Amino acid sequence: MSNLGVLYKYELKKLFKRRIVWVTLIIAFTASALSMILNLCGYAYVDGVKLESNYDAFLVDKGYQMQLDGREIDQTLLEEMLNAYSYIPDTEKKYSTTEEYQKYARPYSAIFNFVRDMTQMTVSDTIKWKPDTDDLYNKRRNLLESNWVSEGLSEGEKQFWLQKEAKISTPYVYRYTEGYYMILISVATNGLLTLMSVSICLANIFSEEHSKRTDQLILSSKNGKTAAYWSKLLAGISFSVGISLLLLISTSAIALAMYGIQGFDAMFQLIFAWCSYPLTTGQAVLIIYVCVIATAAVFGSFVMLLSELLHSNIAALSISSATLIASMILYVPDQYRILAQLWCWLPSGFLTPWNIFDCRLLSIFGHYFTSWQVVPIIYMIATVIIAFIGKPIYKRFQVSGR
């Protein structure tokens, strides 16, 4: 009898009996919640003068954005917006502090910022811009295409994206999507907190058996060389997945509670203009969930492999943390296409909106796949491979010396 279920339960018990696990989780959840909550705390200052509280600003802007909800971003709306912005006088002051901005332009600030985001124009250029729907969407397309060139996309990849672009109908329909935007931009913070927590909590899942000398009892028992290994691995992976899911759910719940749940079926391009895939914000959030969970699983198995290989939690923690730091400070230039793409696909660096929704594709037998389609599958396969690499290392351990 392998007793895998009972062993799994005890592995989780060992994990949650450790104080460091609880301390790490409390810090991770607090940091994640604060990163969301603090956005609405404090005040906006212009030239040292307090303008308004961030919360008041949010309420005012949300009210204006809700008035625009459901309107097409077409010629009429663009003209309305620029007409409103034309009231802002030429002044030395920051334009957003003027009375005219507050009275006329602010109700359209969401559209103004959307146009700036789509066209990468400066504030003054946008104000001077002659509103033109075709020009707006063409500008975005031109920027996209030049980005495809700089990223080294092949003709096949460009064709793939052009086909996807054709499925995105214009003019876009404006929707209030602030809650989902906050979830999107929190992915990097959440990803880092998840991987750091996994690293700290799992670094000694195998090594502690050697340091506590319980390895002798485990390895000399009937299920000690097989079921015990799988139970540890399953406990570590389910811990990683569980933590990532809980962090995502808690952050999403806070974001949606604070900013509103509206916009689940809005087009994703409203919050991430540079994605050419026809997705809704809800679909994008679910994709982020899958990517974070798969990343946590593969990183967890990597940390556990280090734990068994090095027999030291400090060494396992150091190496896994170093990979996280390396992805933050090292950058592979885009001209080294394959290397740059692989670097962005490493678990330590993958969890950012621009890497998850990267325009660089993977071609398999003439079919193209996006990062978010292929990387979670690669991670799942890698998790299984790492598990099987670790098995003989664990099994062959020799209790000597001491």
Place this chain on the structure above:
Amino acid sequence: MELVVDGVSKQYKNSIAVDGVSLKLNNGVYGLLGANGAGKTTLMRMICGILKPTSGTISFDGTDVSTEEYRSVLGYLPQDFGYYPEFSGMDFLLYMAALKGIPKSQARRKADELLQLVSLQDAAKKKIKIYSGGMKQRLGIAQALLNDPKLLVLDEPTAGLDPKERVRFRNLIESRGRNSIVLLSTHIVSDIEHIADDVLMMKSGRLIYNGKWDMKMGDLEEFYLSQFGEEDGNE
């Protein structure tokens, strides 16, 4: 029931810990004596399958030491017995029972029985980290007995036990030896005299004595001291 150790050696870079040991053990209690560094622990680890011999084979009733079947009849108490400080004694035994493949339905009954046997029933729900040295050692003995092992290997089992506990332990091992092979190592010669049916003596990795010890042959302790003299140093 037969444990066969055939020409087993363990060589490290610059030293030989066990040098060509051959043994055939049947039901009974075997006392393994030897100075620190004589190779007792290394031999026991190899018999328990947690250390691979450089050469030679070990089998129980024809089953190789590396198999799950072999491990299923094995009970082992290591010299440096490790535990989980945050687990209760009961939790520890239930975890060990799962490792030994004992069904959940039987595990609790068996754990209760053994905690009673080693007089830890009142401390069953207490965390191991508050146990005394003797209590931990008794818990270690209990876990070794969980699967009613046919081959019981005990490395320094009486370390940390007070005289009363030692007597209880002797009786326990004596009864186990009737139906299984018990191999125990100790520094305490009187333990061997009282418990063991046969004496095994190791020196510098070699087996220098294997057989019954009769009082007619003289005092075992004197024989032990004459063999090891001043050499009992660091392991």
